[in-house]
Amino acid sequence: MIIENEASAGTAESGDARVTVRPNKGGGLSLELRGPSATRYGEDIKAVAIATLSSLGVLDADVSIEEKGALDATIRARLSAAVGRAAGVVDIPWEVLA
Amino acid sequence: MIVNAVGRAVPAPEGGSAGVFSRASERAGSKVYDSLERALDAVGVESGMTVSFHHHFREGDLVVNAVVDALARRGVRDLVLAPSSLTTAHAPLIDRVKDGTIRSIRTSGLRGPLADAISAGLMDEPVLIHSHGGRARAIDSGEIKVDMAFLGVPACDERGNANGTAGRSACGSLGYAMVDARNAAKVVLLTEEILPYPLGPASIRQDQVDAIVRVDSVGDPAGIGKGATRMTRDPRELLIASSAARAIRAAGVVREGYSLQTGSGGASLAVVRFLREAMLELGVKASFALGGITSQLVRLHEEGLVGALLDTQSFDLDAARSLAANPGHREIDASYYANPARKGCAVDALDVVVLSAMEVDLDLNVNVITGSDGVIRGASGGHCDTAAGAALTVVVTPLIRGRIPSILDRVTTVVTPGESVDLLVTDRGIAVNPRRPELRETLEKAGLPIREVAWLKRLAESYTGAPRPVEFDDRIVGLVEYRDGTIIDAIRRPRASAL
Numbered sequence: 130m131i132i133e134n135e136a137s138a139g140t141a142e143s144g145d146a147r148v149t150v151r152p153n154k155g156g157g158l159s160l161e162l163r164g165p166s167a168t169r170y171g172e173d174i175k176a177v178a179i180a181t182l183s184s185l186g187v188l189d190a191d192v193s194i195e196e197k198g199a200l201d202a203t204i205r206a207r208l209s210a211a212v213g214r215a216a217g218v219v220d221i222p223w224e225v226l227a
Numbered sequence: 228m229i230v231n232a233v234g235r236a237v238p239a240p241e242g243g244s245a246g247v248f249s250r251a252s253e254r255a256g257s258k259v260y261d262s263l264e265r266a267l268d269a270v271g272v273e274s275g276m277t278v279s280f281h282h283h284f285r286e287g288d289l290v291v292n293a294v295v296d297a298l299a300r301r302g303v304r305d306l307v308l309a310p311s312s313l314t315t316a317h318a319p320l321i322d323r324v325k326d327g328t329i330r331s332i333r334t335s336g337l338r339g340p341l342a343d344a345i346s347a348g349l350m351d352e353p354v355l356i357h358s359h360g361g362r363a364r365a366i367d368s369g370e371i372k373v374d375m376a377f378l379g380v381p382a383c384d385e386r387g388n389a390n391g392t393a394g395r396s397a398c399g400s401l402g403y404a405m406v407d408a409r410n411a412a413k414v415v416l417l418t419e420e421i422l423p424y425p426l427g428p429a430s431i432r433q434d435q436v437d438a439i440v441r442v443d444s445v446g447d448p449a450g451i452g453k454g455a456t457r458m459t460r461d462p463r464e465l466l467i468a469s470s471a472a473r474a475i476r477a478a479g480v481v482r483e484g485y486s487l488q489t490g491s492g493g494a495s496l497a498v499v500r501f502l503r504e505a506m507l508e509l510g511v512k513a514s515f516a517l518g519g520i521t522s523q524l525v526r527l528h529e530e531g532l533v534g535a536l537l538d539t540q541s542f543d544l545d546a547a548r549s550l551a552a553n554p555g556h557r558e559i560d561a562s563y564y565a566n567p568a569r570k571g572c573a574v575d576a577l578d579v580v581v582l583s584a585m586e587v588d589l590d591l592n593v594n595v596i597t598g599s600d601g602v603i604r605g606a607s608g609g610h611c612d613t614a615a616g617a618a619l620t621v622v623v624t625p626l627i628r629g630r631i632p633s634i635l636d637r638v639t640t641v642v643t644p645g646e647s648v649d650l651l652v653t654d655r656g657i658a659v660n661p662r663r664p665e666l667r668e669t670l671e672k673a674g675l676p677i678r679e680v681a682w683l684k685r686l687a688e689s690y691t692g693a694p695r696p697v698e699f700d701d702r703i704v705g706l707v708e709y710r711d712g713t714i715i716d717a718i719r720r721p722r723a724s725a726l
Binding site: 168197201 | 600630655690
């Protein structure tokens with residue numbers, strides 16, 4: 130999936146994450162994570178984000194995640210939604226997300 | 228023999244002068260100074276001294292920063308700061324550590340930017356964290372020798388009688404300050420109002436006070452109830468509170484004349500509400516409630532459900548008002564409350580205490596001082612004192628906060644040892660200390676959801692995954708004292724999380 134424009138998903142509520150995806154054409158993946166779980170779960174959250182981007186076929190993107198205690202499923206959902214919006218996806222590929 | 232001032236022949240005193248009756252009556256107002264600077268001139272300050280403060284204004288305190296700044300301006304250095312606690316209001320002390328005004332800190336609590344900076348290695352000497360009872364023990368025994376106590380009070384009279392209930396900025400109990408006032412070599416009162424003599428009741432007494440300074444404000448009473456004492460509407464905290472109350476009731480504690488304490492924090496405070504319902508249903512009354520007194524406990528007292536309120540710290544303005552109005556609401560000092568080295572303290576008379584926790588481990592050790600990132604952000608308070616004293620110690624915590632599980636293999640920092648914890652109540656089940664098999668049996672028979680601690684930990688991690696350990700380096704930034712003065716744990720500096 131090609132990231133065409135900047136888009137976000139999620140909120141700053143407890144248990145959620147606000148994920149923002151920006152174009153990074155030819156620059157690969159860059160990932161920034163901030164939040165209260167970063168010390169204990171930073172590596173896990175980043176691994177989930179990378180796996181999600183990979184399953185969506187995103188090769189170039191600048192991703193920032195501000196987590197407020199989100200579990201892995203929430204990270205996946207918010208990141209997928211943000212990627213979809215940033216790539217201008219109209220028909221959501223549910224089978225990829227499953 | 229010598230002849231004295233009234234013409235009588237009396238034995239000459241050894242080394243002393245005779246014939247003068249020692250001192251003239253103290254002139255009214257002679258202790259009152261019109262500025263902190265003048266008062267400091269009068270009492271004589273010096274580098275290296277130990278200065279103490281109280282935290283009855285909690286987040287609203289204005290005294291500590293003002294006094295330390297005034298001492299810094301006079302070139303005083305190497306202070307040992309011994310306040311009863313420090314809060315986010317005390318961020319400006321970072322600069323006073325950097326410029327050498329403060330050398331060492333001992334306190335019950337530490338939060339906010341100052342706590343962050345100390346965790347990051349601001350101070351050469353580790354901060355010493357003690358409990359309220361441990362602090363009273365150290366000061367009463369002279370282990371901490373307070374050279375000068377700077378005590379903010381809403382009002383006093385011109386000879387130094389003071390309490391926390393008179394005046395515009397009433398903060399309620401002065402329980403921590405009373406220990407300082409009777410032990411410090413010099414006592415300086417900072418007061419908002421000077422009221423007619425004799426002000427009573429005198430929590431701090433004229434015979435303890437060297438100097439009085441009138442200041443515009445010692446603290447913002449609105450800051451007293453901030454943070455720690457909110458009444459929760461969070462359904463999960465209410466669930467935990469109601470389970471805790473059911474367990475306390477099933478354990479047979481809620482009977483005529485029982486006694487209770489509840490800590491600050493959502494679920495712990497909310498237990499009061501459910502215990503009230505149980506007391507009404509069973510038709511029993513408590514003999515006393517202890518500790519930090521909240522509006523919830525005041526309500527029970529005013530309804531006649533709790534006999535006496537023993538108040539070492541008023542947690543909100545309702546409590547401050549009640550202390551002035553209700554004869555059964557009594558101010559007690561921190562030694563009466565929890566000093567383990569004297570001949571008796573009130574925590575030993577507790578039937579049940581409900582306490583919050585940031586982390587609990589498989590041995591039921593409790594951490595209330597360092598966060599999940601290893602950074603200092605809490606207070607020891609009366610946690611280990613009441614846990615040791617109470618017949619039934621109940622620790623309440625949500626199983627998961629955000630993504631962070633509350634139950635770990637080992638807590639980051641031990642404040643309260645697991646041997647003094649009887650029950651761990653979470654939103655997903657209750658664990659009983661293996662030392663209390665009879666209690667476990669009783670609660671199981673009552674149909675309460677009893678689980679092993681390890682089971683609760685696995686359940687949490689089934690949602691969150693196992694947390695990675697915080698990485699620390701070898702630098703010790705804090706020491707945690709148990710109430711008897713032994714060191715129960717050391718707080719190391721967390722390596723900045725590389726992201």
